[in-house]
Amino acid sequence: MVLIYVDDFVVGCADELTSRALFHTKIMSTFTATYSGVINQFLQLKIDVTTETNDNGDVVPTKIDISNERSIEHLASKFEINTSKQQPRSPMLESLNIKLPDAKSIDRSIETPVRSIVYSLLWLARNIRPDIYYHVTYLAQFCHTPTTAEIMTAAKRILAYVYGTRDYSLTYQRDTQQPRLSVYCDADHAGDTSDRNSVSGYCIYLHGMLVDWWSKKQKSSTALSSTEAEYIAMSEACTSALGIRNTLNEYWNFDNESIPVHIDNAAVTHIATQRQLSSKLKHVEVRFHAVRQWCIGENAKFHTVWISTDDNMSDIFTKALPITKHGVPLITKHTAALLNIKDRKAQLQEQLLAAAKQQQHAAQQKLEKQQANEEIILATLRKHGLSPTT
Numbered sequence: 001m002v003l004i005y006v007d008d009f010v011v012g013c014a015d016e017l018t019s020r021a022l023f024h025t026k027i028m029s030t031f032t033a034t035y036s037g038v039i040n041q042f043l044q045l046k047i048d049v050t051t052e053t054n055d056n057g058d059v060v061p062t063k064i065d066i067s068n069e070r071s072i073e074h075l076a077s078k079f080e081i082n083t084s085k086q087q088p089r090s091p092m093l094e095s096l097n098i099k100l101p102d103a104k105s106i107d108r109s110i111e112t113p114v115r116s117i118v119y120s121l122l123w124l125a126r127n128i129r130p131d132i133y134y135h136v137t138y139l140a141q142f143c144h145t146p147t148t149a150e151i152m153t154a155a156k157r158i159l160a161y162v163y164g165t166r167d168y169s170l171t172y173q174r175d176t177q178q179p180r181l182s183v184y185c186d187a188d189h190a191g192d193t194s195d196r197n198s199v200s201g202y203c204i205y206l207h208g209m210l211v212d213w214w215s216k217k218q219k220s221s222t223a224l225s226s227t228e229a230e231y232i233a234m235s236e237a238c239t240s241a242l243g244i245r246n247t248l249n250e251y252w253n254f255d256n257e258s259i260p261v262h263i264d265n266a267a268v269t270h271i272a273t274q275r276q277l278s279s280k281l282k283h284v285e286v287r288f289h290a291v292r293q294w295c296i297g298e299n300a301k302f303h304t305v306w307i308s309t310d311d312n313m314s315d316i317f318t319k320a321l322p323i324t325k326h327g328v329p330l331i332t333k334h335t336a337a338l339l340n341i342k343d344r345k346a347q348l349q350e351q352l353l354a355a356a357k358q359q360q361h362a363a364q365q366k367l368e369k370q371q372a373n374e375e376i377i378l379a380t381l382r383k384h385g386l387s388p389t390t
Helices: 019-028 069-078 108-127 130-140 151-164 226-248 266-271 286-295 313-317 344-383
Strands: 002-005 008-011 045-053 059-067 168-172 181-188 199-206 209-217 259-263 302-306 341-343
Touching: 008 019, 069 108, 069 151, 108 130, 108 151, 130 151, 130 199, 130 209, 130 313, 168 209, 181 226, 181 313, 199 226, 199 313, 209 226, 209 313, 226 259, 226 266, 226 286, 226 302, 266 302, 286 302
Parallel strands: 181 259, 259 302
Antiparallel strands: 002 008, 045 059, 059 168, 168 341, 181 199, 199 209
C-alpha cells in the first residue's frame, strides 16, 4: 500500500525485506528518491512506531502513536492562549447556544482571525483529535458571520482545551478480539435551536482502532422524531462503512461477514430489519432507505446491535457533552478509551505511582531491618545482664 502526497511517499507492506525493496527498486529506476527509514513524521504529524521481534526474528510494528504537539503549541502562541493558567476541562460549554447574528452585530474585522483559528482546529480535528470534531464543525458554520463576543471566545476555549491535552496521541494497536469493522452512530434530534436540524455523528473502527469519524448537520431534511434522525444517521454511517469495506475487500474477503452497527435507539434497530417500510417514514428521502437493503437477508452487509447511550462511542460527535463525560481528567469513556486517545500524562502518573510504591516498599524493608537490628541488640544486652538505659 502506497500513500502519496505531492512528492512524499509512505509505503506499507507485510514483507519488509522483499515488497519494500522491490518497490524502491522500481521507483528509483525511474525517479530520484530517498529512503528515510521507518516513518517518524508525515504532514507535520509526529508518528511513533513501537516494534518487537517475532518468533521468526523479524522486527514488526505493534503500535503506532500519532500526535502533533508542536503545531498545537504554535497555534496557542499565535492566538495568544494563556498557557500559564489551568486549561478548561472540556472543549465547549454544554449550555453554549450560538445563534446566527443580524447584520448589525457582525464584526468583519475579526472574520479572518476567526476563520484562521477555526480552520486550524478543523485540520487537527479531522486528523488526530476526534474529541473536538463536533465542536469545531459547530463553530465553522458561523465563520461567514463572526461576532467578537461568541465565536472567537468559543474557538479559543477549544484551542485552550487542546493545548491542555496536547500530549494526547491517536493510538493504533490491533486487537484481534475486536471485529474487523464495527460502526457506532448517533443523532441529536433538533439540537440546533436556530433551524431545528438534527446532527448526525458516527465513528468506524477497524479491529478496535478508530479509522473514520464524522459529524454533520442533517440539512437535507428536518427529522420529525429522534427515531427518524437516528435512522438517517445510521444510513450515513453505513454508507461510509461500505466504502471502507469495499476498499479493504481488496486485501481481505468480506463477502460473508456482516458488520455490526451499534445504535442506542431500539426503534431504529427494528425498522432497519423490516422488509415492509413503515408508513411514518414514507416522507424520508429514498437514498436513506438503502440501509434496509443492507441489513436484511442472509447475505446482509450489516446487522444492528442495540447499546445504551452511555456506551455509544459516537455520542461525542453529536453534541457538547458534560464535563463528567468529556472532562479532564475524567475522560475514561467518550474520549480516551472510546476514541483510542491515550493520555501520556496518565501513563506518567502510573509510572510515578509505581515508583512511589517501590520507594514505600524499600522504606518499609529498611524499617523492618532496623527493628530487627534493635531486637538483636536488646537480646545481647539482656544476655549480659544489662539494660538498654545503661
